Amino acid sequence: MHVLKPSFYDDFTCIGKDCLFTCCQGWSVPIEEDVYQRLVTDSSQLSELAKSHIVYNKELERYQFKFIEGMCPFCNKDQLCNMVIEEGEEILGSTCRTFPRHSTIIGQTEEKYLTLACPAVVEFLFSIQGPLSFVMEEDDKGEKGDTGELYEIIELDVEIRNCVIDILQNRNFPLWFRQFVCVYSMDRIKEIHREGNRGLIIKELSHIWSPFYLEELLKEVGSIQEDKNNGFKQLCQLFSDFQDVAMILANEDMRGSRGKVEELIKCNHNCSWENYEKAYVLWEQREAANFDILMEHATVCSWFWYALKEMNRYYLLDNSYIIILEQLLIKHLTILYYCLHQEISKEMQEFIISLCARMISHRRADMEQVIKRMKKEGRISVAHVLLLLK
Ligand code: SF4
Structure with a gap:
């Protein structure tokens, strides 16, 4: 078997009480029955x-923690886990033990991911200036049995995902255009992909991704006069759609995440286009170059993990929408913060990225409904994404 992972995967360590969130904050965290039994019989x-504070959820047929005001009852005043302190990591259920790590087996490869919902993972992205890289290693688990049929189905998807990562990291093009191409190309192949027409998919993508085509596309979409004011209103609406979720994720914790989210929500409601534009110009002069590198890494991280998550018949396209929505929200919240403070610290930027990952990437089941609703309301399409990205 092979293992594919981001180059910084093995360097990850939890930063404990210095974390801007906690692993569990605002989520419904399951725990295996045998772990529950061990805990309740513990002396x-x-x-x-x-x-x-661990209850059985009949609907989901699982045990889960009953949180107190969004916080895990086992969190102590330093926001460290009392289960780990008293019994060691071995006592934890698998969700608590593995977060922020996730993995999937694809054919003969185990892919390992780190989610941006953890601020310590986001921290790595700040230090990488060149393109994010991935390492492929052999492990000692030997070859898996027959993975043929399933792997054949997703083999092309893996290739598509990897080619999109190359495009996202091609700095000859502006980042907004690379992100746009991600959605645009998934939209172009959505029907032939659903039909599983491998030959046509390869032909179409080779055409769209050729240097000449991309240059021409950039000229064409780059020359479109965007309605920035309208784009601003749509971004405000987008954050309004997610503000209730943001409030659930942010608590009265040590780092004051509730206050930060409330401030952003208030600004989202009250900010005028004139103030937003002014803050945008200032932000662009000071931060945009570094921000673009950071966002390139964040898009690549999310796409690497989520591109193949199947939700429905157009999953490559819908996954690309979700990833770009996450990027749009990160940028919008950053500018809102700039409206208020005319600067942004690294810590606050990390907070915003992790918050958006928690609001969007970690709510896959809900996101399917959100995307469906937005399509119905005509609020998500390739043209909309272009308007918002520019
Ligand atoms: S979110 Fe990350 S840094 Fe924070 S407590 Fe969890 S693993 Fe540690």
Whole structure:
């Protein structure tokens, strides 16, 4: 078997009480039955807490933590996990033990991911100036049995995903255009991809991704006069759509995440286009170059993990929409923060990226409905994405 992972994967360590969130904040965290049984029969203080704050969810047929005001009952005042402190990591259920790591087996390769919902993962992205790289290693698990049929179906998807990563990292083009091409090309092949027409998909993508075509496309879409004011209103509407989720994810924690989110929501409602534009110009002069590199990495990280997550018949296209929505929200929240403070710290930028990843990437089931609704309302299409990205 092979292992494919981001180059910084093995360097990840949790930053504990310095974290801007906690792993579990605002989510519904499952726990395996055997772990629950071990906890409740434990003679330590954990047992009483487990009995009162781990409940069985009949609908989902699983045990899960009952949070107190969005926080895990096992979090202590330093926001460290009392289960780990008292019993060691071995006691944890798999969700708590693995976050922010995830993995999927594709054919003979185990792909490993780190989610941007963890601020310590985002921290890595700040230090990488060149394109984000991935490493392929052999592990000692030997070859898997017959993976043929399933792998054949997704083999082309893996190739498509990897080619899109190359495009996202091609700095000969502006970032907004690279992100646009991601959505545009997935839209162009959506029907032939659904039909599984491998030959036509390859032909179409080779055509769209040729240097000549991309140059021409950039000239064409680059010359379109965008309605920035309208784009601003749509971005405000987009954040309004997610503000309730943002409030659930942000609590009265040590780092004041609730206050930060409330401030951004208020600004989103009250900010005028004139103030936003002024802040945008200032932000662009000071931050845009570094921000673009950061966002290139963030887009690549998310696309690497989520491109192949199947939700429906147009999953490559819908996954590209979700990833770009996440990027748009990160940028919008950054500019809103700039409206208020005329600067942004690295810590706040990390907070915004992790918050958006928690609002969007980590809500796959809900996002399918969100995308469906937005399509119905005519609020998401290739043309809309172009308007918002520019
Ligand atoms: S989100 Fe990341 S840094 Fe924060 S507590 Fe969890 S693993 Fe640690």
